[in-house]
Amino acid sequence: MSVIRKLLDYNRQWAERLKSEDPAFFAQLAENNAPELLWIGCSDGRVSPDRLIGRPLGKIFVHRNIANIFAMHDLNCLAVLQFAVEVLKIPDIVVCGHYGCAGIRQAIEGHSVEPVDLWVEPVRHLARRQRDELANITDPVEKTNRLAELNVAHQVRNICRSAIAQQAWEIGQPLAVHGLIYHVEDGLLHEVMPSVTSAETFRALTE
Ligand code: CO
Numbered sequence: 001m002s003v004i005r006k007l008l009d010y011n012r013q014w015a016e017r018l019k020s021e022d023p024a025f026f027a028q029l030a031e032n033n034a035p036e037l038l039w040i041g042c043s044d045g046r047v048s049p050d051r052l053i054g055r056p057l058g059k060i061f062v063h064r065n066i067a068n069i070f071a072m073h074d075l076n077c078l079a080v081l082q083f084a085v086e087v088l089k090i091p092d093i094v095v096c097g098h099y100g101c102a103g104i105r106q107a108i109e110g111h112s113v114e115p116v117d118l119w120v121e122p123v124r125h126l127a128r129r130q131r132d133e134l135a136n137i138t139d140p141v142e143k144t145n146r147l148a149e150l151n152v153a154h155q156v157r158n159i160c161r162s163a164i165a166q167q168a169w170e171i172g173q174p175l176a177v178h179g180l181i182y183h184v185e186d187g188l189l190h191e192v193m194p195s196v197t198s199a200e201t202f203r204a205l206t207e
Contacts, residue, residue: 029057029058032058033058033088034058034088035058035059035060035061035084035088035090036055036059036060036090036091036092037055037059037060037061037090037092037093037094038060038061038062038063038080038081038084038085038090038092038093038094039060039061039062039063039064039094039096040063040064040068040070040077040080040093040094040095040096040155040159041062041063041064041068041094041095041096041097041098042064042065042066042067042068042096042097042098042101042103043064043065043066044098044101044102044103046098046184047096047098047182047184049062049094049096052182052187052189053189061080061083061084061088061090063076063077063080065077065119066102066103066106066116066119066120067097067101067103067104067106067107067119067120067123067151068095068096068097068103068151068152068155069103069119069120069122069123069151069155070095070155070158070159071122071158072158072161072162078162078164081093081159081162081164081165082164085164085165085168085173085175086164086168089173091173091174091175091176092175092176092177092178093159093175093176093177093178094178094179094180095152095155095156095159095177095178095179095180096152096180096181096182096189097148097149097151097152097155097179097180097181097182097192098148098181098182098183098184099144099145099148099181099182099183099184099185100141100144100145100184100185101144101148103116103119103120103123104120104123104144104147104148104151105144106120107120107121107123107124107126107127107147108124108127108140108143108144108147122154123147123151126147126150126151126154127147127150130147130150133146133150134146134147148181149181149192152179152180152181152192152193153179153192153193155179156177156178156179156193156196157202157205157206159177160177160196160202160205161202165177166199169198169199170199175197176195176196176197177195177196177197178191178195178196179191179192179193179195180192193205
């Protein structure tokens with residue numbers, strides 16, 4: 001059986017199962033798009049948010065790219081944030097990195113002008129800024145994992161620094177930004193930093 005045939009078969013069975021459990025399920029979802037969380041994660045197939053945090057369909061607004069970067073110059077990232085905050089009024093944003101991230105490894109090892117290398121340039125730049133701490137870590141896996149944590153914190157700061165987040169806080173709209181790291185080997189998420197819940201807590205973090 002071809003891959004596409006298999007996935008269409010699976011999809012039909014899945015939709016039928018949900019409809020048999022709750023005949024109004026899809027009709028209700030179609031009417032009401034109200035996600036509770038914006039998830040910015042890595043494209044890595046092992047870090048699929050719906051599976052990790054058990055939220056039902058429709059609850060997570062998702063943006064994924066290599067190495068879970070929130071690039072301030074990237075229209076895609078900015079559009080996702082603006083839509084999530086200004087239109088959907090999502091109150092919580094999670095940036096989730098993971099250990100063993102090939103994108104982070106590429107930022108350490110790669111030096112070409114291939115698209116992947118260009119994309120992870122902000123992580124390479126971060127590694128340069130944090131080189132004193134990273135130089136003390138001799139194990140390459142540990143070094144990559146530490147940079148993955150630093151990268152999450154950096155992307156959280158980028159989101160908090162954006163005009164979109166700053167304006168939400170200014171008008172009193174609830175918005176919290178959280179930084180998580182996922183351990184591929186045991187399936188567990190951990191916080192890498194305190195959540196940022198206001199312009200004041202962000203300022204305290206960066207001072
Ligand atoms: Co990754």
